[in-house]
Structure formats: C-alpha cells, structure tokens
Amino acid sequence: MTVPLDKIRRRVRALTVRAAHPGTPPAEAAVARAMAADLTSRYGLDQLDPVPRPTAAIAPAVVHWMAGFSPSGKQSRAWCRCGYGTSPRATEDRALRALMDSHPLDAAECGLCGVVYPAADWVKFRAFLQVLKDPVTGDEFAMCINPRTCKAVGF
C-alpha cells in the first residue's frame, strides 16, 4: 500500500508547525522535528518540488469544525469556526444538523496519528484536538493536544 505523497507532505508540514509552535515543549518539538526529517528523507520529499503548494493563489487550508451556538431570539444559530453560520433554527440540535447539511465540516482527525473522533460530538473532541496554523502558508492543521496520547508524536 502506498501512501499519497500529498498526505505525507501535509503530515511533514503539520509536524514542522507543531515543532515551531511556542506552546510545544522542547522535548516534544525535538521529536516532531526528527519525525519530519525522517519522513522527508524516507519519501524523498527533499528531492521533489520543494514548494508544498503549486501556487500562492490557493487559499490556505482552513479546518471546518462546529464552533458553537448563538441565540437568535428564542432560536439558535450554529457556527463553523471559519465564520460560517446557519440561519436561526428552533433548537440547537436542529441548528447543528442544518450546519452539517449546508456546510461540509471536516473530520475531527489528528493529522499526525490519524485518530478520528465523532464529529457530532464537537464539545468532546475539542478536549483532545487542537488547530495549529502554519505561519508560512496560513494552512491550519488539526492534531492531538496531548503528545502522550498522540500515536505519532508519543513518547
């Protein structure tokens, strides 16, 4: 089974972003950096097109996750973290369903280890997954908050 190179590239970027993030402890950053270097050489990414995106005109990747509700009179609106919101619905459940129907949400998946949480359980998975932004490309990456439970960067 071959893994698509795009996926490996994205994983390398995610590891690099995690390593460079100020909130990442030094030991974990070192592991992430070593993993990125290992993947880069194993898949020969350094010998391919060094620019991860074909053109800067492509909008940065944004993680679309359910972000919360806001009241609208007696009704509720549901919001994606990108800023998209539904029209007012009678209940929060209906607002969430309307959001999922009208606006494709991303899987609650760690880009490093691949663990997936149920997307509808949006309050719960936020305790385990975080979004980090690549300061270079503006791309966002979802990944485990805790490196000890992340199968990719775990110690």
Ligand SMILES: [Zn+2]
């Ligand atoms: Zn969105």
Ligand SMILES: [Zn+2]
């Ligand atoms: Zn993970």
